[in-house]
Amino acid sequence: xxxxxxxxxxxxxxxxxxxxxxxxxxxxxxxxxxxxxxxxxxxxxxxxxxxxxxxxxxxxxxxxxxxxxxxxxxxxxxxxxxxxxxxxxxxxxxxxxxxxxxxxxxxxxxxxxxxxxxxxxxxxxxxxxxxxxxxxxxxxxxxxxxxxxxxxxxxxxxxxxxxxxxxxxxxxxxxxxxxxxxxxxxxxxxxxxxxxxxxxxxxxxxxxxxxxxxxxxxxxxxxxxxxxxxxxxxxxxxxxxxxxxxxxxxxxxxxxxxxxxxxxxxxxxxxxxxxxxxxxxxxxxxxxxxxxxxxxxxxxxxxxxxxxxxxxxxxxxxxxxxxxxxxxxxxxxxxxxxxxxxxxxxxxxxxxxxxxxxxxxxxxxxxxxxxxxxxxxxxxxxxxxxxxxxxxxxxxxxxxxxxxxxxxxxxxxxxxxxxxxxxxxxxxxxxxxx
Numbered sequence: 001x002x003x004x005x006x007x008x009x010x011x012x013x014x015x016x017x018x019x020x021x022x023x024x025x026x027x028x029x030x031x032x033x034x035x036x037x038x039x040x041x042x043x044x045x046x047x048x049x050x051x052x053x054x055x056x057x058x059x060x061x062x063x064x065x066x067x068x069x070x071x072x073x074x075x076x077x078x079x080x081x082x083x084x085x086x087x088x089x090x091x092x093x094x095x096x097x098x099x100x101x102x103x104x105x106x107x108x109x110x111x112x113x114x115x116x117x118x119x120x121x122x123x124x125x126x127x128x129x130x131x132x133x134x135x136x137x138x139x140x141x142x143x144x145x146x147x148x149x150x151x152x153x154x155x156x157x158x159x160x161x162x163x164x165x166x167x168x169x170x171x172x173x174x175x176x177x178x179x180x181x182x183x184x185x186x187x188x189x190x191x192x193x194x195x196x197x198x199x200x201x202x203x204x205x206x207x208x209x210x211x212x213x214x215x216x217x218x219x220x221x222x223x224x225x226x227x228x229x230x231x232x233x234x235x236x237x238x239x240x241x242x243x244x245x246x247x248x249x250x251x252x253x254x255x256x257x258x259x260x261x262x263x264x265x266x267x268x269x270x271x272x273x274x275x276x277x278x279x280x281x282x283x284x285x286x287x288x289x290x291x292x293x294x295x296x297x298x299x300x301x302x303x304x305x306x307x308x309x310x311x312x313x314x315x316x317x318x319x320x321x322x323x324x325x326x327x328x329x330x331x332x333x334x335x336x337x338x339x340x341x342x343x344x345x346x347x348x349x350x351x352x353x354x355x356x357x358x359x360x361x362x363x364x365x366x367x368x369x370x371x372x373x374x375x376x377x378x379x380x381x382x383x384x385x386x387x388x389x390x391x392x393x394x395x396x397x398x399x400x401x402x403x404x405x406x407x408x409x410x411x412x413x414x415x416x417x418x419x420x421x422x423x424x425x426x427x428x429x430x431x432x433x434x
Contacts, residue, residue, distance in 0.1 A: 052105030059124025075124035109153035141173035157204035165191035210248030217263030328356025
């Protein structure tokens with residue numbers, strides 16, 4: 001028996017760590033935490049190894065990785081991403097969902113349809129595919145929601161937010177990533193009483209719809225439990241709201257008007273603290289009620305306090321929130337008071353620029369950051385400051401925004417690899433320790 005125990009222990013020590021998928025925006029638990037181990041501590045000379053490259057068209061849609069496949073959305077059109085297009089127009093093209101073999105990058109299938117873009121920055125879709133129970137859910141820039149068979153790409157069901165709900169396409173397109181809760185697929189849409197809609201994930205049947213808002217914004221719903229109650233948090237362009245996820249009933253709301261309707265981040269929580277914000281000095285720190293669903297405002301941001309996220313999702317822990325702000329500043333803000341403990345431009349190469357972006361993912365005791373210059377960064381973040389460990393260029397910028405060359409697509413991290421795209425290719429990069 002002792003020998004059997006020894007053999008079992010040795011097997012456990014020698015067995016490889018379980019690989020994790022990244023089946024949706026922000027990872028398997030929607031918390032921007034990458035839980036794999038056995039990863040690079042610093043980059044090799046010349047940067048991490050590229051395992052494969054696959055051709056794609058333009059888009060901001062990040063990849064999703066699930067069940068040995070990689071999924072991403074793109075847009076085939078006459079648009080040149082190097083020509084910055086802020087004004088709305090009419091661009092005809094083909095919106096697609098692409099599927100690749102995870103190990104090799106071999107194309108497996110594509111689902112495509114004609115689309116007319118009427119948005120600012122018409123490079124391509126904004127939303128990362130969501131993969132669950134053999135299905136892929138994808139929301140296009142103009143509000144077309146598709147449910148596809150994950151193995152074949154065959155259409156299972158489809159909705160059109162404009163035709164079905166009278167929703168108007170926001171300035172920067174539909175960008176709220178669909179949220180799965182049990183059998184419900186919850187989406188930010190728009191239209192009368194339909195800012196938020198829950199569908200049966202298997203057949204697309206409407207389960208409930210809720211909220212009115214002049215603009216739905218670009219945020220993604222998220223779920224919390226507080227005061228003994230599960231609450232769906234929705235940040236649209238006018239307020240932060242707590243809903244009953246089973247019925248859509250509004251439980252509470254805190255006014256928070258986003259400039260230009262740009263409610264982009266999902267509210268983040270640490271303990272009883274809740275934070276939401278947008279660019280141009282719009283943010284609030286809140287405390288969740290413990291006796292019944294609700295939240296009270298603790299502080300309101302101004303030019304000297306708080307944080308103002310744009311493209312990057314903030315990360316909250318240990319009583320602070322780390323947020324990439326409107327000119328690229330990475331700030332550490334005390335959740336209880338709004339006090340800025342520190343800020344740095346180092347992740348965006350030391351230069352303040354409008355909408356300079358860095359995506360934050362926690363991995364063990366460090367963070368993995370990806371900036372809009374196509375660089376991957378390992379760094380320690382704490383209340384005392386930002387400590388960079390290493391950085392490497394991994395992919396070229398192919399678009400232009402605010403007069404700068406950029407890449408605005410969040411990577412996926414799975415199987416000890418990074419999957420990231422620009423407007424020409426999707427690449428798979430090894431981050432496994434040698």
